[in-house]
Amino acid sequence: MPTGIHHVTGITRRVQANVDFYAGFLGLRLVKRTGGFEDAEQLHLFYGDALGSPGSLITFLVWEDGAPGRVGHGQVAEIALAVPPESIGEWLTRAMTARIPVEGPAREFGETVLRLKDPDGVTVKLVGHNFPAIAPLPDPIAPTKLRSVTLFTEKPDETRQFLSRFGYRSDAAAGTVHRLVSDTDVVDIRDATGFFPGIPGTGVLDHVAFRAGSTDDVRSLRLALKGTDVTNVHDRKYFLSLYVRDPAGILLEYATDAPGFTLDETPEDLGQTLFVPPHDADRADDLRVIMPQFALPGEERIPMRDLHFVHRFYRPENPDGSTIILLHGTGGNESDLMPLAHRIAPRATLLGVRGRSTEEGINRWFRRFDAVTYDQQDIAAEAEAFVAFIAEATRAYDLDLSRLSYLGYSNGANLLGAVMQLHPQSIGKAILLRAVQALENPAELDRGALSGAKVLMLNGARDPFARMAPALERALRGAGAEVDTFELPLGHELGAEDVAVGQDWL
Incomplete structure (x- = not known):
């Protein structure tokens, strides 16, 4: 049974700058572009390894010129991507050359870390950690996998206990941060007691999704969480999932690996076509006009x-x-x-x-x-x-x-x-x-x-x-x-x- 992070989803107000950072600077592959399943007029972009493998995915909902959010407790505060440990110096040079805000290198839980800011101000950590690439990217030092997320919570003990449902167990602590581990990655729980609460909006991370072994696992968790704010099981075409908030109000998703992003595109053509949710197929032409356009690195752009x-x-x-x-x-x-x-x-x-x-x-x-x-x-x-x-x-x-x-x-x-x-x-x-x-x-x-x-x-x-x-x-x-x-x-x-x-x- 797989455990670990499936994907992390954020909200961006500048789609072209977002593409330039994640597909351009970081070298991730844009593996899917769709209309949102909750709001088909909202563009949703998925970045990951060469096949969009679960555990490599960062996704963004596009709210162009939307109100900015605020990072605080009750939120996913940081994401971390694994890069080859020997590449940290090269990444520092790249960030400084591209004038991307960067801090470090520093040591956290025995790993070398660079902290970057994406164009919306989201903290993206590059962590020196050797992970075998499931679907390698063209750049040999491009991020291979999500290493971790950092959660801000006013109820750290309850958050830790809640995450045990997704296969996480306690590992170590440093100051106000308690590290949980799965078989493949980690979650850092930061005690944010007394910190101000997070506010949804652009420039913040909306939720983290954890991997489910099967559809039955998703349905079983829904039954186990009966009486909470757990949602129905949603068919997101590329995976089935449900949503729930932990005791501190952090939005979590539980998503299957299958059927995956090659359901409607070949591996060679991933991310080339703009899809709309099946339930909005009758207005697909209008939606493709409404959603903002962008150019991938090297393409002509406005x-x-x-x-x-x-x-x-x-x-x-x-x-x-x-x-x-x-x-x-x-x-x-x-x-x-x-x-x-x-x-x-x-x-x-x-x-x-x-x-x-x-x-x-x-x-x-x-x-x-x-x-x-x-x-x-x-x-x-x-x-x-x-x-x-x-x-x-x-x-x-x-x-x-x-x-x-x-x-x-x-x-x-x-x-x-x-x-x-x-x-x-x-x-x-x-x-x-x-x-x-x-x-x-x-x-x-x-x-x-x-x-x-x-x-x-x-x-x-x-x-x-x-x-x-x-x-x-x-x-x-x-x-x-x-x-x-x-x-x-x-x-x-x-x-x-x-x-x-x-x-x-x-």
């Missing part, structure tokens, strides 16, 4: 710039040189409109942008006082900031201004309409979905101020806000814009009709 608005690119396989800039509705984000825009223009590059004005944690483009009364000063300020962002983005990403168009929905469409009135000639072509006139007393523009601009307004026949759309149409027409307006048999929601009309118009 260089992401640190600009004044959170944004994300989607580049199709065969781009035609055009770009559509997307502005979401209230409560949306930078990826919300990508599936719809991709259906309208399959070969266009998409640049989704996130509004900066929040309302009780909900993303918006400008503040409002009620559903139809808007903060005019905030509209003016955010319109000016957005125009500056577009100028910045076109330079940073070398976008072709002559092939630039905009698509906004609801609150995002309202901002686009305001931008066209407040900054004439800044937008040449726009699709406005369920837009209304957001400006209360707009300045009357000269006839011809919007000369050459083309606008498609798609209004919903049952939309309760549609009564405010004609004012925007009149303002744009009056300034010389060419406006096409369609009333669709919809409410404020979007539908297939928006795609059909948008395709013909664009």
Whole structure:
């Protein structure tokens, strides 16, 4: 019966930097990329040895620009990877050359250790320990296996006792750290009594999974833990597992080795295809557009710039040189409109942008006082900031201004309409979905101020806000814009009709 660590899962806010560190710097193999089984719109990356063997796996859920977490008690605090003992000096040199934060070398439990920080601030230890490689990686000194995890707990005795269920036994202690061993690896239990509690979020490790011998073992543990917060058995396609929290609140998983990552890819092609969970197969195309793109080391990439608005690119396989800039509705984000825009223009590059004005944690483009009364000063300020962002983005990403168009929905469409009135000639072509006139007393523009601009307004026949759309149409027409307006048999929601009309118009 196998014992030991199956995998460790963390949360990253910067997918490209994460790939560059784990697949690039450390030399692990990206063995699988999927949509999350709990949230299919969330990208999940798996790194490991050449076959993704249990015990070599580090996985990351991608929450781009998500709120940062905090490491504290009740959490997995550190991960450690085994490297050949004689390679520690080489790894120190590599880290310093790559300007990766590094501490050490130091001695812990008789082993030489380097402490690194990944791009999100997760502590990754490289431990000099000889492990035979199950599936060797191209770099002879690349990490071969997970050596350990460190758990922060306010209940060290109860945590130690709980981990005995997974085949761990006491081995040694040093200060506030008590080491447990299995047949293959170790878990360090650090007494964090009096330390602040951990907070979930990006830049923290979410859970550690231990190896189960079989599906029967998983089901037996679930029965043994009856009366606790243990979950049902989940089919994660590549393994079956359950989740439970130890007495200190640390999230643990118990996962089978089989069927493994070669279930749907050959060993040679592991990690090349983006898969979606089987229960979301009917929206697979949309999910592949929503999830963030990245490049493996050596592949062509879109260089992401640190600009004044959170944004994300989607580049199709065969781009035609055009770009559509997307502005979401209230409560949306930078990826919300990508599936719809991709259906309208399959070969266009998409640049989704996130509004900066929040309302009780909900993303918006400008503040409002009620559903139809808007903060005019905030509209003016955010319109000016957005125009500056577009100028910045076109330079940073070398976008072709002559092939630039905009698509906004609801609150995002309202901002686009305001931008066209407040900054004439800044937008040449726009699709406005369920837009209304957001400006209360707009300045009357000269006839011809919007000369050459083309606008498609798609209004919903049952939309309760549609009564405010004609004012925007009149303002744009009056300034010389060419406006096409369609009333669709919809409410404020979007539908297939928006795609059909948008395709013909664009």
